[in-house]
Amino acid sequence: MFIFVQVGLVTVAFSKLGLTPGQGFLLLIATLLGSGVNIPVFRSSRLVPDFSLRSVRMFNPHTRMFTAPVQDRALTNQVVAVNFGGCVIPVLLSLSLLSRSGFDFSILICIAVVSAAAYGLARPVPGVGIGIPVLIPPLITVLATLIFVPGDLAPAAAYVAGSLGTLIGADLLHLATPATRKVLDAPVVSIGGAGTFDGIFITGILAVLLA
Structure with a gap:
């Protein structure tokens, strides 16, 4: 982020989307500050392993009591939230970009391509979130944009496909399965937060710059 800000790439990217430097700067600050804000959407209850120490009587020639770990199933709550910045x-x-440029079927194709790639690249990290490589999704986004979207629409299409595609493929499709939420084993699962925030933000910025 320090390099991005220093060379002004973020401002250049937002200017290609039709934003003024002031609007781009405010959007950048809101995104960074908003990355720490998670808005709860719903709460789900599930059973998780709970290891506790209990005294167990072992029958042998010398009957004794042993302390051993016993696995139970404990009921816990998991909050699914959306990250404000991510x-x-x-x-x-x-x-907003789609309302100005108009929705084109080619943009939908790009979103689908990026979503499929992000879904294949993303991996759940227990206790942390969903991790995704930072540089591969932007390159896939740019290739899809150059192939399917004509000239003037390319920057807006690149941002939309890069951001929404990464969000859908890396987060929504993975978090839609209870098995993934179980692997994460975190009290709060944030859509657009944790490991995918960098991927969503940088994919959008780099895709616009390269488009």
Whole structure:
């Protein structure tokens, strides 16, 4: 982020989307500060392993009591939330860009391509979130944009496909399965937060710059 800000790439990227330098700077600050804000959507209860120490009587020639770990199933709550900086802002900006440039079927194809790639690349990290390589999704986004989207629409299409595609493929499709949420084993699962925030933000910025 320090390098991005120093060379002004973020401002250049937002200017290609039709934003003024002031608007781009405010959007950048809101995104960074918003990355620490998770808005709860719903709460789910599930059973998780709970190891406790209990006294167990072992029958042998010398009957004795042993302390041994016993696995139980404990009921716990898991909150599914949306990250303000990594989900809400990219979605709102994408909708704004689509309303100005018009929705084109080619953009939908790009979103589908990036979503499929992000889904294949993303991996759940227990206790942390979903991790995704930072540089591969932007390159896939740019290739899809150059192939399917004509010239003037390319920057907006690149941001929309890069941001929404990464959000859908890396987070939503993975978090939609209870098995993935069980692997994460975290009290709060954030859509657009944790490991995918960098991927969503940098994919959108780099895709616009390269488009």
